[in-house]
Amino acid sequence: MMSGPARAVLVTGGSSGLGLEVARRLAGRGYVVGLMARDNDRLNSAIGALGGNESRLVACRGDAAEPADCARAVSRVIEVAGGLDALVCCAGTSLRAPVAQTSPAVAEMVMRANFWTVFHSIQAALPALKARGGALLAVSSLAGHRGVPGYGVYGAAKRALVGLCESLRLEVAGDGVHVGVFSPGFFDSPLRSKVLDGSGAIIEPPPPIPFRLWPLDLCADIAVYCLEKRVRRRYLPRFVRPLFAFDEATGGVVGDRFLRSRFRGL
Numbered sequence: 001m002m003s004g005p006a007r008a009v010l011v012t013g014g015s016s017g018l019g020l021e022v023a024r025r026l027a028g029r030g031y032v033v034g035l036m037a038r039d040n041d042r043l044n045s046a047i048g049a050l051g052g053n054e055s056r057l058v059a060c061r062g063d064a065a066e067p068a069d070c071a072r073a074v075s076r077v078i079e080v081a082g083g084l085d086a087l088v089c090c091a092g093t094s095l096r097a098p099v100a101q102t103s104p105a106v107a108e109m110v111m112r113a114n115f116w117t118v119f120h121s122i123q124a125a126l127p128a129l130k131a132r133g134g135a136l137l138a139v140s141s142l143a144g145h146r147g148v149p150g151y152g153v154y155g156a157a158k159r160a161l162v163g164l165c166e167s168l169r170l171e172v173a174g175d176g177v178h179v180g181v182f183s184p185g186f187f188d189s190p191l192r193s194k195v196l197d198g199s200g201a202i203i204e205p206p207p208p209i210p211f212r213l214w215p216l217d218l219c220a221d222i223a224v225y226c227l228e229k230r231v232r233r234r235y236l237p238r239f240v241r242p243l244f245a246f247d248e249a250t251g252g253v254v255g256d257r258f259l260r261s262r263f264r265g266l
């Protein structure tokens with residue numbers, strides 16, 4: 001049985017994929033969970049899929065790239081739970097297109113979905129997180145750490161959020177707020193069938209994946225572990241850490257050759 005006030009979390013991108021599975025796990029641990037996403041129908045079915053408990057699940061419809069929507073989402077969770085202990089930034093979209101073939105409007109949209117959602121949700125949540133010494137976890141990607149053909153803009157957005165969070169961690173450490181970044185490789189989620197090309201159209205059939213596709217459940221377990229254990233950085237798979245070090249030590253020569261062969265045609 002829980003005592004004291006309920007812990008509370010806001011999950012951006014909570015209506016699908018990783019965000020939904022993280023929400024499911026945290027709801028199961030007794031958190032009041034705010035789910036933030038733009039599409040109302042998907043949001044409501046996500047709430048239904050989690051059991052529909054109105055006192056513990058808060059539908060926060062809104063665009064996390066909009067400061068006012070983020071402020072409203074944070075207020076809604078605080079209204080229900082009395083405070084906010086955690087923020088998980090899962091909102092995002094995927095783009096697979098060479099830089100030269102990416103329209104500027106699509107590039108900006110991808111930056112909005114993958115970077116500005118993180119910036120604005122963090123800014124909105126930070127005062128409440130400071131009040132409770134809370135934790136936040138932002139979801140990046142391996143493409144945010146290493147250039148990959150076809151992932152220039154997506155990788156830029158994911159790298160930008162790493163830079164944001166790495167600095168923020170130092171800035172808020174004195175307030176007892178933890179900042180973590182989870183950077184997975186490809187994992188199995190609805191996003192895989194919504195990958196955009198440079199004109200913003202969905203690529204059909206979905207592009208082949210040159211590496212292992214990780215199970216969604218594994219990703220969600222890792223994300224929750226990182227949040228609760230206050231892990232600073234986590235990659236999936238873990239063995240990329242030494243590969244990144246090797247890549248750095250060899251000036252990227254071997255890595256470039258390997259990645260170009262894996263992502264042929266891009």
Ligand SMILES: NC(=O)c1ccc[n+]([C@@H]2O[C@H](COP(=O)([O-])OP(=O)(O)OC[C@H]3O[C@@H](n4cnc5c(N)ncnc54)[C@H](OP(=O)(O)O)[C@@H]3O)[C@@H](O)[C@H]2O)c1
Pocket residue numbers: 012013014015016017018019036037038039040042062063064065089090091092093094112113114117139140141142184185186187188189190191192194
């Ligand atoms: N799947 C992969 O292989 C993979 C690999 C590495 C990293 N990632 C990252 O992991 C995160 C989760 O991805 P996923 O695969 O679980 O994707 P997903 O199933 O497509 O879910 C994305 C979620 O983000 C929401 N969203 C998108 N833009 C938003 C916005 N502006 N404001 C609020 N919500 C927004 C979507 O709902 P609405 O559209 O209704 O707003 C949806 O709930 C993303 O950041 C993604 O880039 C994914």
